[in-house]
Amino acid sequence: MHYALEDYVLDIAQNAVEAGAGLVGVEVDETDEAVSVAITDDGVGMTEEEVARALDPFYTDGKKHAKRKVGLGLPFLVQAARQAEGSFGIESRKGEGTRVSFSFPKGNVDAPPVGDLPGLFRSILCLPGAHEMTIRRTRTSKSGDLSYELSRKELAEALGGLERGDSLAMLRDFLVSQEEDETD
């Protein structure tokens, strides 16, 4: 079972990359009341029937794990959103791509914690593949606002790749610094 919101985002971003996407977009918008996430990809997409199956915990297409009988990523998220009185949506078109969105009210005791966003962003930026990934992050709060956008290709160019140990350590510092309030 996933613990934090970051775990769900990592899971869905992995799905997007594995769906052959050339472009994956991740948006994380936060206010004092709620946190909303949308993950959009231009991968293979799904038919209505395939979307219904993706939400069934006892179905998997067997492509990732030949002998596995369950596919728990999205069902975990749907259950968590329902328990916390949040929302979940999925739109997909075969051959065009998929958009998964969800939100959690922060005040609900069942809402998962947001987790370590710099760590999450590094993990999804470093997913293997030749795709582009963009991250758009906003926070509007009484304690301070922030807003930034990241591009996987720009970061890879700045760091000379995203796989070497020293690049990964610098990327982490860079991502932590992006979470600084703009009002500071």
Add this chain to the structure above:
Amino acid sequence: MAKMTLEQLRKLREDKKQDLTRREVEGKEIQIIVGMGTCGIAAGAKQTFDEIVKAVDEYGLGADVIIRQTGCMGLCYVEPTVEVVMPGMPTVIYGKMTQETAKELVRKHLVEKSLLENHIFDRPAADIVKK
């Protein structure tokens, strides 16, 4: 920490690059591959990954080591799993690699060039080895 720009990141990399001397290890690279399937994530693979990056940096091995993510390695019962491919050492999949044991793995396997006992679970499964 003040917000860093992309230009500052580029400069930081250039500065760091001058400080580091890459060691050629029989002309091959050291690879650390962390299992980040749903099972791995649920068991704390993200924290393990983070700790490995920190430890590799602390030991000054950052320029020599490639750290990658992969899906489930088929050893869900001992997640988080970490595969280490290093010239001169047998390729090993380590299991139960929590945040606490990740640093120990870097010290034992990469620095001391000995295996981390009690955490060896497999060699790579045939279906994930590139032939």
